[in-house]
Amino acid sequence: MNEQAKQFKFVGTRPIRPDGVDKVTGRAMYGADLTLPGMLEGKVVRSPHAHARIKSIDTSKAEALNGVKSVVTAADMPEAESKPVAAGEAMINFRDLAENVIARHKVFYEGQTVAAVAATSNEIAERAAALIEVEYEVLPHVIDVLDAMKDDAPVLHDHIFTGGVTPKPEKPSNVANRVEFALGDIDAGFAAADIVIERKFTTEPVHQAYIEPHAVVADMGPDGKADVWCSSQGHFMVRSFCAGLLKIEMSKIKVSAAEIGGGFGGKTTVYLEPLAIMLSRKAGRPVRMVMSREEIFRASGPTSGAAMTIKIGATKDGRITAGDATLCLQAGAFPGSPVGPAAMTAFAPYDLENVRVVGFDVVSNRPKVVAYRAPGAPISEYAVESVVDELASELGLDPIEFRAKNGAKEGTQAAYGVKFGTIGMQETLEAAKATEHYKIPLGPNQGRGVATGFWFNIGGESCAGIRINEDGSVSLTEGSPDIGGSRASMAIMAAEVLGIDVAKIKPSVVDTDATGYHFVTGGSRVTFATGMAVVDASKAAIDELRARAAKIWDVDVDGVVWEDGHAKPASTNVGDFEPMSLAEIAAIANKTGGPISGHADINAKGAGPGFGTHICDVEVDPDTGFVTVLRYTAVQDVGRAIHPSYVEGQLQGGAAQGIGWALNEAYMYDEDGKLENAGFLDYRVPVASDLPMIDTILVEIPNPTHPFGVRGVGEVPIIPPLAAVNNAVAAATGVRFTALPLSPPAILAGTGAGD
Amino acid sequence: MAKQHITTTINGEEAEYLCEAQETLLDVLRDQVGLTGTKEGCSSGDCGACSVMLDGRLVCSCLVLGVEAEGKTVETIEGMADGEELHPLQQKFLEEAALQCGFCTPGVLVAAKALLDVNDDPTETEVRYWLAGNLCRCTGYDKIIRAVMDTAADLRGASA
Incomplete structure (x- = not known):
């Protein structure tokens, strides 16, 4: 039966999340909360230089310190082979991952790991780390993306010859890759335009800034088997990367998912985990490692900063004729910026005939970027949406109507290759236009900005197990770390299919020995893909329940249907049997064949693309340049909200992160290539007093490929805010800004009030 | 250096611990007392994940030394619910x-x-x-x- 046609009993309700009480009472165990008997504390020695050759490492003094149990350098690690692997939604090279975990010959950014030590206390480990002597030959460095692309820039890696161009360049450079997506004929498109606007934009790198530091406890026994407990967006990713880096069979590494205190893409790779296993192996004792906030800023994340050129043409009546974009994204020290998705998403909200996007993946002496919520899309769509807004303004058109006129719809051919199916771009625009917010009159120095956002969303591997317990309760197992309430969604979907109360279902995120491979909690995929696995597993359990009822009634299984949590005869022809509840069948399972369960191991396809439209009102203080966000509304096509509260939460959280990106956040470097603001005091994420309430509107255009119509929702909401804020500031000040963040000094410089 | 012996009241119960003079109340709560509900997010007083009450005053426990709790009362997240009754x-x-x-x-x-x-x-x-x-x-x-x-x-x- 088509689930989407049914009235839902649990889908769309807001039960208290199954892990909730643990999280409001302090009982929930996060990465750093585990203590094992005999556990050591591990610390990392990091490069003080942005770019340097490692001449020697002397660990003897550290090893001689009382209480030090093991020291690890790259010499202890197997040489990694050069091969591409998926890290979140981007591809990286395994050899680069190994170098990023611990430097071998060179350091490529300030903060890169060069050694690690484990000792009986944090204090001894810190003293030991300070005793490790590393001799460096400092090399010229380059921080800025455009500087790094210059012919005379210091080259980070001798083996990088720009990919994606023919013929292969003769000499190595910092431009690791070129990508291009094109549709139609942009020259003809621009020739048909009445107005063409071209602007150059820059954005700064921003950090995911999850509040929980990276943390791991690893325990490897003399038999070579390792137990790992850590906070990550994918414990199967941790197992796979550690096994590959350390050349250990996957079956010998068991990774348990600690509760995760935020990730936003930043925990889709490994930093400490392989080091902790190696330290434990050498010491013969468990080792805990926890990053400091300063280490998090210097050595993990962030996402790319960028330099971009956007050119868009339109006719007088408001039809976009061509879009052209050049995107240069910082990858950090190793290739693998999200320039691919940035290029693919840049113009995706629009139904355009003529598009060209060229992107460059550029290395420089910064920490290696890692996924951050819709990687790349907020960057490219910020620039495009800023020009789209300027075009609407120049043409005297309402910015929502201009977007609706050009917006993607079912059947739109996107430049990156996909023809859209059922999507909700137009519906989000209509809903935004209909809000009270959009009609509220503005005062002096106030402005309103609108922007849209698009993200693919993904599926991927997930597994689920449904075990019907003897008392009729249900244990649900899956392996997607729960970063924002996904256990609640899983329980709701299982309850809906099984037809029993959601409180009867206990969902658990189990370890890598207890379920099959799951791709990371990322790409807005968990409620979609793991949810699909849960639905399939529930249906498999129902098939077994029906079979048991058929056995009890001595009828053919086809004569038994499952309705409202009961096995019933399909018709009076089957026989006159009282319906049997799930609990009644479970109670006598031992007499009908033993324990009852259902399982599904899938690679989910058909993730529905996500679109959102945001409205932002700001007031700009003409004297200080300070921007206050007055009102904010986030509208999104969410497919189907399984637990609407947590869907709203995704929209609100994404909007807040996008506002921070637009107004406050940036990595700042000194002349020596050292990060100057590696802490929450100087790297300002939005605090409660910075923000208004964030209103949400959930548009539900069901995804036809999901049993309940789910689309991923987590990533889209971080995309529109950058341009929505930028466009609001333009409306308030009359100045079109082209660089983020819109800090008070930048605003004053732009308006001329700072002169 | 010899560890300090501290006597204090945590969540309404008398508690004793030994700590180094430089150890923060946050580290003591998490590592000595076993109350890991109080979280470390930055260790610089910027994030508030380690908020506790010290003698009725809201503090970042990462900015307080363990020895400073001597003779005082500490309230953490673990003491907020009354048994099974949530606050x-x-x-x-x-x-x-x-x-x-x-x-x-x-x-x-x-x-x-x-x-x-x-x-x-x-x-x-x-x-x-x-x-x-x-x-x-x-x-x-x-x-x-x-x-x-x-x-x-x-x-x-x-x-x-």
């Missing part, structure tokens, strides 16, 4: 989904309770400024602010 703030946070990853939640709850203890009818602005020292990266604060204000309203209604 109204805890219950409201669950009902209104005012948490996502949950890592900042203990600190937010401790700080919010401290607010309601001194102000039973805070405005939205008062709640936002009171909680400005508690970073949350997941929620955008919306549901947190509403949950605190709704709890305050419930408590006023209950006592009216």
